[in-house]
Amino acid sequence: MKSAAVGQEYVLRKDNRNLNHIPGAYGLPYLGFMIPLLKDPYAVLKAHYDRYGAVSRSRLTGQNMVWALGPEYNRELVMDPQQLYSARMGYDAPLGDFFSGGLLVRDFAEHKFHRRIMQSAFKTSSMQHYIHSVNTLASRTTREWPSLDGFHFYPQIKSLLLEIGARVFVGVGLESDIEHLNKAFLDMMAGTLAIIRKDWPGLGLTYRRGMEGRRALERYFEGLVPAKRNDDGMDMMSHFSRERSEDGELYPDKVVADHLIFLLLAAHDTTTSALTMGSYYLARHPEWQDRLRAEVLSLGDTLNYEDMGQNAPLLEQTFHEILRMHPPVPQMMRRTIRETELGGYRVPADSMVAISPIFCHRMPEYWKEPHSFDPDRFGPERQEHKQHPYLWVPFGGGAHKCIGLHFADMLFKCVLAEMLRNFRFSLPAGYADPPAIMHFPFAKLMDDLPLRLERLSHG
Ligand code: HEM
Numbered sequence: 001m002k003s004a005a006v007g008q009e010y011v012l013r014k015d016n017r018n019l020n021h022i023p024g025a026y027g028l029p030y031l032g033f034m035i036p037l038l039k040d041p042y043a044v045l046k047a048h049y050d051r052y053g054a055v056s057r058s059r060l061t062g063q064n065m066v067w068a069l070g071p072e073y074n075r076e077l078v079m080d081p082q083q084l085y086s087a088r089m090g091y092d093a094p095l096g097d098f099f100s101g102g103l104l105v106r107d108f109a110e111h112k113f114h115r116r117i118m119q120s121a122f123k124t125s126s127m128q129h130y131i132h133s134v135n136t137l138a139s140r141t142t143r144e145w146p147s148l149d150g151f152h153f154y155p156q157i158k159s160l161l162l163e164i165g166a167r168v169f170v171g172v173g174l175e176s177d178i179e180h181l182n183k184a185f186l187d188m189m190a191g192t193l194a195i196i197r198k199d200w201p202g203l204g205l206t207y208r209r210g211m212e213g214r215r216a217l218e219r220y221f222e223g224l225v226p227a228k229r230n231d232d233g234m235d236m237m238s239h240f241s242r243e244r245s246e247d248g249e250l251y252p253d254k255v256v257a258d259h260l261i262f263l264l265l266a267a268h269d270t271t272t273s274a275l276t277m278g279s280y281y282l283a284r285h286p287e288w289q290d291r292l293r294a295e296v297l298s299l300g301d302t303l304n305y306e307d308m309g310q311n312a313p314l315l316e317q318t319f320h321e322i323l324r325m326h327p328p329v330p331q332m333m334r335r336t337i338r339e340t341e342l343g344g345y346r347v348p349a350d351s352m353v354a355i356s357p358i359f360c361h362r363m364p365e366y367w368k369e370p371h372s373f374d375p376d377r378f379g380p381e382r383q384e385h386k387q388h389p390y391l392w393v394p395f396g397g398g399a400h401k402c403i404g405l406h407f408a409d410m411l412f413k414c415v416l417a418e419m420l421r422n423f424r425f426s427l428p429a430g431y432a433d434p435p436a437i438m439h440f441p442f443a444k445l446m447d448d449l450p451l452r453l454e455r456l457s458h459g
Contacts, residue, residue: 024056032059055343090333102262121239171235187213
């Protein structure tokens with residue numbers, strides 16, 4: 001049962017599904033364009049854009065929606081100066097049950113109030129602390145990877161990032177709990193994709209297992225909060241637990257747990273996707289791998305937080321290029337609160353609207369050979385992304401702009417640096433080009449990326 005504060009009646013209303021007056025197509029009954037979108041989202045969006053224009057109607061798994069494509073619409077929705085667009089209702093269907101209370105499913109003043117709880121965990125001083133744990137775990141784990149043909153990269157990086165997440169987000173000393181936490185989290189992620197969405201016991205339903213995972217995480221995190229309030233821990237959860245509202249009040253245990261659960265979601269699959277796609281392109285382009293390795297080795301034994309910017313320009317350009325080609329959040333959702341207008345079309349209240357980084361990031365009007373991996377496009381001579389402030393938007397913008405973007409940047413660079421130090425990595429002979437990629441909910445190689453790892457002596 002949804003709850004609504006004063007002024008939030010819009011959360012109780014149903015989606016407006018009638019968008020017939022807007023050009024476009026709904027595709028298949030119920031599924032809409034979901035199946036082709038999983039395989040090649042850019043092609044689907046481009047076909048719609050060419051046929052119907054920048055604003056069109058569409059449907060994805062039961063949700064009728066407006067696609068608003070191009071950097072100007074990105075700006076309009078994320079900046080939202082008139083408070084027309086609700087992020088909470090945009091994400092309610094996929095995330096509402098499992099991630100209720102998370103930052104992205106809150107709007108306006110309430111969102112601002114809650115974002116404050118998280119802010120101190122993302123300050124530079126906190127980042128300088130986390131980088132130590134990230135480097136230690138990344139170095140230890142990658143050193144243990146074998147020299148091997150057919151090293152399935154995706155499950156390995158997923159497990160490393162879960163371990164880093166448990167340490168940095170929840171704190172050290174939880175080794176025995178990591179497995180239990182991971183299972184609850186993975187069950188929850190599977191639950192978000194379940195087709196039968198019923199929390200019924202005894203039937204082995206994926207959704208039910210996911211909800212059990214959510215309840216287990218809630219219990220576990222809520223149980224930890226009192227101790228976290230009294231220690232001087234530097235993990236994210238300790239920061240949230242000690243934070244106070246403007247009136248000097250500590251936040252309830254449940255609120256801390258809700259934010260932490262959402263954080264695991266927001267941080268984990270996004271960075272796993274970026275590192276997997278990054279490793280694929282570097283295996284495909286050994287010349288880039290060599291350039292990056294030389295840069296990493298020139299920076300000493302380990303990356304410092306100060307190396308995140310100008311000291312390592314090639315790592316930076318590569319991270320930007322991976323996020324351009326495969327933005328881990330390929331579309332951002334909002335729902336209109338009041339009737340508005342987009343591209344000259346009336347958009348009724350309670351209509352779902354999607355903007356699409358994956359489309360903007362490949363618009364040939366802006367990007368040279370948009371489907372090619374070319375980190376130099378972000379280099380000082382070209383700076384293709386600067387043609388419009390909302391053209392390259394992997395982290396969104398405005399009030400909901402990714403709070404973890406510096407953490408994601410650090411994690412990507414530190415883990416990749418350890419891989420480059422320890423191994424030369426390549427693709428199996430005859431590997432498909434392009435390979436089969438599953439694009440939703442987060443881009444990943446369908447075969448888990450079987451890399452060939454060759455150990456290097458300076459590792
Ligand atoms: C490459 C990795 C990542 C990408 C591409 C990414 C992308 C995004 C995007 C696009 C949004 C905004 C969604 C919208 O406005 O509809 C967002 C929000 C968010 N992200 Fe990230 N993210 C990444 C990693 C992380 C990490 C590592 C964390 C935490 C440590 C994190 C925490 C969050 C949170 C809490 C929000 C909600 C912010 C709010 O509503 O105010 N993200 N992220």
